[in-house]
Amino acid sequence: MTGLLFAAGCTGEIGGTTTDGAPTGGARTRPPPVVNIPPVHIDCAHVGSGKDHQVGPGKEFEAIGDVPLESLVAGDTVRIFWRPEGYHEKIMIGGQGTAEQPIRICGVPGPGGELPVIDGEDATTRPELDFPFDGHQPRGLVIVGHKHDDPYELAPSHITIEGLEIRNASPPFRFTDKAGEVVSYARNAAGIFVERGDHVTIRACEVRENANGLFVGTGGRELLTTNVLIESNYIHDNGDLTGDNQHNVYNEASNVVYQFNRFGPTRNGNGNNIKERSAGVVIRYNWIEDGAHLVDLVDAQEATDLVALPSFHETFIYGNVLLRNGYGPSLIHYGGDSGETEYYRKGTLHFFSNTVFVRNDTYEDYQRSEVFEASTNDERIDARNNVFASSREPTELRAITFLGDRDEVAAGIIALAGNWIMKGWVALDPVPGAKVVGRVDGLEGSIIGVDPPFVSAADLDFTPAAGAPLLGAGASLDGLPAVEHQYVPHQQAGARNDGPALTIGAFGL
Known part of the structure; x- marks a missing residue:
């Protein structure tokens, strides 16, 4: 769901009032209500008013890179069907959905419930993808961010990523960028990298063996990511192979809710399980196991x-x-x-x-x-x-x-x-x-x-x-x-x- 919100004044905006009308300067912030109650069954049916983009064997699009991801609009769904081999392809989403008509990237599971795999090893990049800057390409495998050709103040909104296994966005793996050059992932690459966005939901995914599992946020003010829901995922074995600077999750945003997730150990025990520099952090009903700090709130x-x-x-x-x-x-x-x-x-x-x-x-x-x-x-x-x-x-x-x-x-x-x-x-x-x-x-x-x-x-x-x-x-x-x-x-x-x-x-x- 994308309806989890803090009271006004506890979002990325400074000032305002809470739901009871009290000024935010002295008001206690409140966690939002739980909207989704697992077990979450990811029904990757197309329900929006936009286009149904089906990807997989025998579907309209054989590869993710065949889908015009740079042109997705509210109500569009990209349905990635499971196949025995993973999809070695990068994804970049920068469109504007709405609360009622989000842009969804979802996985249709296999016969045994297997999640479709998005694998960063030797991944390819659709040449038409419009990244915030081309230098962001090594930062992630699945990227949500401002399209460079959009007006600067226009941020992605109401983006949902669910039901996928996302792995191997990490050195020493390499990928082919949009210009056709083979390059290495950044040391701080992430399985899911959110450069900027509002109402971003990450649900029922398995995220593993990346440098950072999730990395949300790159700056404040107009770059600030707001209203992030991390729900019912299995996030484990992410981190730097030799150091402590990468984590299962690393965020700096406003209003980040974690619920019903399983957080396993980090890779080689390196890095923290959850590292948060965000405002409005709510961590509830999760299983959090190991890491340097289990939760690092800084x-x-x-x-x-x-x-x-x-x-x-x-x-x-x-x-x-x-x-x-x-x-x-x-x-x-x-x-x-x-x-x-x-x-x-x-x-x-x-x-x-x-x-x-x-x-x-x-x-x-x-x-x-x-x-x-x-x-x-x-x-x-x-x-x-x-x-x-x-x-x-x-x-x-x-x-x-x-x-x-x-x-x-x-x-x-x-x-x-x-x-x-x-x-x-x-x-x-x-x-x-x-x-x-x-x-x-x-x-x-x-x-x-x-x-x-x-x-x-x-x-x-x-x-x-x-x-x-x-x-x-x-x-x-x-x-x-x-x-x-x-x-x-x-x-x-x-x-x-x-x-x-x-x-x-x-x-x-």
Whole structure:
């Protein structure tokens, strides 16, 4: 769906009012409602008022490059039919759809549900494609962006990409560009690269083995991408082969909603799973597994005008499973990483109704995990009604702490309420070294347990066990959005039932 929106004033525009008429300068931002409830069946039927472009064996177009992609308009559908071999072709979309008549690029699955494959290895490029600049060609395999020949202020809008497997937009692979030259992908290439757009939906795709899986946004103001929905995808094994600068997802936009996705480990463990420089970030009902940081919420870099938006300073992470397999950096980083602190988050991360599980069986002495890492004391983390558990009880030399340090300074304010916490998890690192300027409040009021209160931690079944102390033990959400759904492995969802009182964690009764 393309109808997920923040209240006015929390979009890419600065100023305005919220839905209740309050000025945005002091109003709390609110996540949009859930519109789509998985399991999402991608019915790649043509339903728009435009043209039905069918691609595949025996269809009107044998190749994607035969379709006039540069001329797509509202209501057009490009239906890519599965075939045993992948489509080694690049895609560039820059047209303007509408909410009722989006431009859709969708995959028609094979007989066993196989997704059509868009493969960057030795991909070809339709010569007529109109890229923002020809220098953008190495940046992605599937590209959404401003057509160079369009008026500069005209951005792509209401673009939907769904039901495709997208892979191999990464060095050392090469492709043939629109001029017929064989060139390499950029080191920061992406499976899906959004240079600019409004209402971009990426749904039910598998995105793997790219430098970045998704890369959304290249700048602010007229270049700012707004209203992005990332829904029911399987995104995994993306990242730089040798470094940490590429990620499963890397965005700098306004209003980015993640829901019902499965995020697997990054390639070779390099890079973050989700790295966000965006305003209006909502991460709900996902399965997020490994990466350097599982979620890295940092400062605006190119689109520094995002800092003026109230939604840049409030982030919502709820209803997720966050899984760390073995030793790694902090799970959640909140604040900034550039050193230019005026662009840091300086707000509140609302982290509630999540299940956090750390597999620490193989930890050695002085290998320690951190749940949260904040950049300054201007970053606040409100953590309520979460489960924090591990496969074994931490020790002083193999600690799991709530507040970690960055550059040997432990900053940030964490407020805990209504959480279930495994015995041995501590507020701060018990090994001396870091300078502590932040604090952790509320740990003493948590429910402390010895064994993970799940049906089967070994099988990663994190639903509450019968009679678990999670049931009905949650704290008030104090005006935060209701947690009405829960993730069902994998890329599906179920209605959540808490019973007469709130249950702790990502799953209800």
